[in-house]
Amino acid sequence: MAAQDNSEIEALIALMAKLPGLGPRSARRAVLHLIRKRALVLTPLADAMGRVAETARECLNCGNVGTSDICALCADETRANGELCVVEDVADLWAMERAGVFKGRYHVLGGTLSALDAVGPEDLRIPRLVDRVATEGVNEVILALNATIDGQTTAHYIADQLEGRVKLTSLAQGVPIGGELDYLDDGTISAALRARKEI
């Protein structure tokens, strides 16, 4: 990059290079691709980003992302079946939804407890979860946390908080040790959900 009239293109490359999964080189490739496919890809992408930047927000109830203060899943009364599935982040919620087996509601923690990173219960949506269990007619909390050390530590902590108040289950074995939901195929997630066991 050297041409003096390239500052806008350079700025775009620098921003793209900050995206997870893209480094400087792939950002340059992506931007050249965008410029070549200006009408077909770049303009629609810029518009789509602008719309999402304006409309996207976190659901005040569950932490899912959507375009209103209360997300579509929380607003959908048919999903108030007494089952509440707790996931670490929105990518995991999407993975569960792609599996298409769970018909209840979600609670997105926004991470896991971590002594190393100084993430405590108040940094996640754990107080809000305890609240929802008390007020939303929840019969069963399904802890669908990743099978990592932090995920399982978080599951144990939540189980302690909710013990005696609600039926607690976790996804069945089938989620490989060290595995993250978002990497699993739909079938594995479905099987693990169907075979879920009480904690």
Added chain:
Amino acid sequence: MAAQDNSEIEALIALMAKLPGLGPRSARRAVLHLIRKRALVLTPLADAMGRVAETARECLNCGNVGTSDICALCADETRANGELCVVEDVADLWAMERAGVFKGRYHVLGGTLSALDAVGPEDLRIPRLVDRVATEGVNEVILALNATIDGQTTAHYIADQLEGRVKLTSLAQGVPIGGELDYLDDGTISAALRARKEI
């Protein structure tokens, strides 16, 4: 993805997944990252894309990308030193410029000749190259094409077209066989340019 109010987010993921280097999964990750960093990343990125979509164009002379009909490199009279460096695409031009050793002008072919993909000389900027050599006071054409079969076939074709009209050189050995310029470190490119040899 299931929430009914997510269509704008889903549209953004679908567009992102079309970028080179990103698949559906990394596109979902990138979009969640963008939504989390809305003010810091998403809005500036949408704006930068919008500006590039409006202003970016190909230089009518050399095929470089910039924000005017004639790019900054072609407009810069100090670069009219009689040396013309022929590259396959703009990413290669950027790689040459990062090396910082070449001070002349460029000609971006926009690809390589390919029998398989039915790419002929008229599909590239080869006629325009012949033209420029005749009219721009070019003393030396440096063929900086990738060391791939198609790149070398294209170099031979161009050498045939320009033989006897101008001094023809190619980058020195130092570019590894099968290597692509855009993957090389700046030092390798500099060394190969300095040791360039007459064809």
